[in-house]
Amino acid sequence: MTDxxxxxxxxxxATLAQARDDARGRADTAVEAMPYLPPASSPYAPADVDPSxxxxxxxxxxxxxxxxxxxxxxxxxxxxxxGDACAHVVVLxxxxxxxxxxxxxxxxxxxxxxxxxxxxxxxxxxxxLATVVADAAGxxxxxxxxxxxxxxxxxxxxxxxxxxxxxxxxxxxxLAAAKExxxxxxxxxxxxxxxxxxxxxxxxxxxxGDGGAGATVDLVAEMPLTLLVANAAHPLDPAEGxxxxxxxxxxxxxxxxxxxxxxxxxxxxxxxxxxxxxxxxLARGIR
Amino acid sequence: xxxxxxxxxxxxFDRSTPYVPGAAVLDHExxxxxxxxxxVRAGHVLTLVDVGGNQSGDCLIxxxxxxxxxxxxxxxxxxxxxxxxxxGSVLRSNEGDPLMTIVGNEVxxxxxxxxxxxxxxxxxxxxxxxxxxxxxxxxxxxxxxxHGLGPRDLVSNINWFMNVPVxxxxxxxxxxxxxxxxxxVALRAERDVLVVISNCPQVNNPCNDFNPTPLRVIVTDPAxxx
Ligand SMILES: [Zn+2]
Numbered sequence: 001m002t003d004x005x006x007x008x009x010x011x012x013x014a015t016l017a018q019a020r021d022d023a024r025g026r027a028d029t030a031v032e033a034m035p036y037l038p039p040a041s042s043p044y045a046p047a048d049v050d051p052s053x054x055x056x057x058x059x060x061x062x063x064x065x066x067x068x069x070x071x072x073x074x075x076x077x078x079x080x081x082x083g084d085a086c087a088h089v090v091v092l093x094x095x096x097x098x099x100x101x102x103x104x105x106x107x108x109x110x111x112x113x114x115x116x117x118x119x120x121x122x123x124x125x126x127x128x129l130a131t132v133v134a135d136a137a138g139x140x141x142x143x144x145x146x147x148x149x150x151x152x153x154x155x156x157x158x159x160x161x162x163x164x165x166x167x168x169x170x171x172x173x174x175l176a177a178a179k180e181x182x183x184x185x186x187x188x189x190x191x192x193x194x195x196x197x198x199x200x201x202x203x204x205x206x207x208x209g210d211g212g213a214g215a216t217v218d219l220v221a222e223m224p225l226t227l228l229v230a231n232a233a234h235p236l237d238p239a240e241g242x243x244x245x246x247x248x249x250x251x252x253x254x255x256x257x258x259x260x261x262x263x264x265x266x267x268x269x270x271x272x273x274x275x276x277x278x279x280x281x282l283a284r285g286i287r
Numbered sequence: 288x289x290x291x292x293x294x295x296x297x298x299x300f301d302r303s304t305p306y307v308p309g310a311a312v313l314d315h316e317x318x319x320x321x322x323x324x325x326x327v328r329a330g331h332v333l334t335l336v337d338v339g340g341n342q343s344g345d346c347l348i349x350x351x352x353x354x355x356x357x358x359x360x361x362x363x364x365x366x367x368x369x370x371x372x373x374x375g376s377v378l379r380s381n382e383g384d385p386l387m388t389i390v391g392n393e394v395x396x397x398x399x400x401x402x403x404x405x406x407x408x409x410x411x412x413x414x415x416x417x418x419x420x421x422x423x424x425x426x427x428x429x430x431x432x433x434h435g436l437g438p439r440d441l442v443s444n445i446n447w448f449m450n451v452p453v454x455x456x457x458x459x460x461x462x463x464x465x466x467x468x469x470x471x472v473a474l475r476a477e478r479d480v481l482v483v484i485s486n487c488p489q490v491n492n493p494c495n496d497f498n499p500t501p502l503r504v505i506v507t508d509p510a511x512x513x
Contacts, residue, residue, distance in 0.1 A: 098438035103361075104402020107459060109411050113400070114457035124424065124441060126407030144370065144400075146361030149383035170381065184355040185439040187381070199370045199453040203396070235365045269411045276410065 033061035056251030062244030075254035084245030118263030137211030140196035172230035301469030309507035319499035322426030339500025341464030391473035426485035
C-alpha cells in the first residue's frame with residue numbers, strides 16, 4: 001500500500017480558518033499512486049504517445065482499483081511498474097452492461113486459451129469489446145483463475161477486505177463496479193494481466209510468473225467501454241506474502257481496429273466478430 | 288430457416304438409475320434442445336444421466352437464497368489447481384465457498400472452460416447462416432427468467448459430458464466426447480441451490496455427437512430410504 005506522507009496531524013485545526021488552511025496545505029503532495037490531471041501532464045506519459053491525446057493517466061496502488069468509461073477507439077496501456085502488479089480486468093459495453101466480458105467465448109472462439117497480442121476480449125453477444133493489440137509482457141497473462149475472494153484472503157493472509165494491505169481482488173472489483181452503477185451481478189469471470197498460468201498435460205494449472213518490471217499490455221476499446229480494474233495479488237501467486245506493486249494506466253484517443261489490422265483477419269472467427277461489432281455500432285450511429 | 292430436431296427414441300438409450308440411493312425427490316427427462324431448472328435442497332443428490340451418450344448438459348448453479356452468489360468456474364479451478372472437473376471436485380461460488388460437490392462421475396473428466404453455445408457465438412464459429420439455430424444461451428435466458436435472472440446473471444458454466452482439451456500451445460476446443468449411453472455424474476448440494484440445465488441443441492460441433500438426445504435428471508434424498 002502506498003504511504004501517504006502528507007497524512008496525519010500537521011498543525012492546529014482548532015478553528016475553521018486553521019482547519020481550512022491545514023486541508024488546503026495537504027494538496028500538491030506527490031505519492032506513488034495517484035491520478036495525473038490533466039492527463040496530458042502525466043510525468044509517465046508513454047514516449048510513443050502525443051501527450052495531448054491522453055484521456056486517462058494514473059498510477060493505481062497495489063492493492064487498489066480503478067474504473068473508467070472510455071470512447072470507442074481509446075487505447076489503454078497498463079504497465080506493471082515493478083513486476084509485482086497483477087491487473088484483473090472486467091470490460092462491459094457502456095451502451096448495455098448486460099453485454100460484458102465472456103471469458104469462455106474469449107478462449108473458445110479464437111481456439112486459444114492464452115492471451116497475447118491480437119487476442120480479442122469477446123462479449124457473450126458475439127462481439128469484440130476490446131482487443132489486446134500489443135503485449136510486452138511475454139504472454140504472462142491468465143484467463144483461468146480470476147480474482148481472490150474475501151474468505152480466501154482471510155484464510156491465507158489474515159485479511160481480505162478492500163481497505164487492507166492484502167485486499168481480495170473480488171472486493172476491489174465490487175467497489176469498481178459500484179462506482180460505475182453496477183452490482184455483484186455485473187462481475188463475470190475476469191482476465192488477469194502480468195501474471196501467467198498454463199495448463200499442464202495432466203490438466204494441472206502451472207504458474208509461469210511475471211513479465212518483469214516495466215511490462216506493458218495495450219488494449220483498444222472496440223466500443224464505448226466500461227473497464228473495471230483490480231490491482232491485487234494473483235490467486236496462484238506462490239509468493240509467501242501478498243505480492244503486489246503499482247499499476248500504471250494511460251489511455252489515449254486512437255482508433256478502433258480496422259480490416260488493415262492483422263488481428264482482424266487472423267482467423268475467420270475473429271473477422272466475423274469485428275463485423276458483428278461494426279454493424280452493431282453502425283446501426284447506433286457510432287463510428 | 289430455423290433448424291428443428293425431432294425428439295426421438297433409440298434402442299441404444301440407457302436411462303440408468305440414481306447414483307446415490309434414497310427417496311426420489313424429482314425425476315425428469317430433459318428433452319433434446321430443452322432447458323430445465325429447479326431447486327436442489329442441501330444434502331440432496333442430483334444425478335444427471337447421459338441417456339443417449341455424448342450429450343452436453345450445460346449447467347449453471349446459484350445459491351437459492353441469494354442469486355448474486357453463483358457458480359464460478361474460476362474459483363472452482365483455482366481451488367483445485369486443475370483445469371477439469373473430476374470425481375470429488377467442489378463446485379464453488381464467486382465467493383469461493385462450496386455450492387455442490389461431485390460425488391460420482393463416470394466419464395474421465397468434465398468441462399467448465401468451453402462455455403455455452405449461443406446464437407451469437409454460432410455466427411462467429413460457423414458463419415452467419417447459423418444465427419437462427421437454437422442454443423444453450425436461449426435456454427439459460429428462458430429458464431433464468433422464471434427465477435428473475437437475465438443476461439447479467441450468465442457466467443462461465445459447466446458442460447457435463449463435454450470434452451474440451453487444452454494443448455501445450457494453448458489451443459483449445461470441443462472434440463468428440465468420452466461419454467456413452469447411461470453414463471452419470473452425481474452432485475451433492477452443499478446448500479439449497481438453484482440448478483439451471485440446458486440440454487444443448489448444438490448441431491455444428493461434436494459436443495452432442497451432432498445428434499441431440501435426452502438427459503435425465505434425478506434428485507434423491509440419501510437421508511430418507513427409497
Ligand atoms: Zn449448447
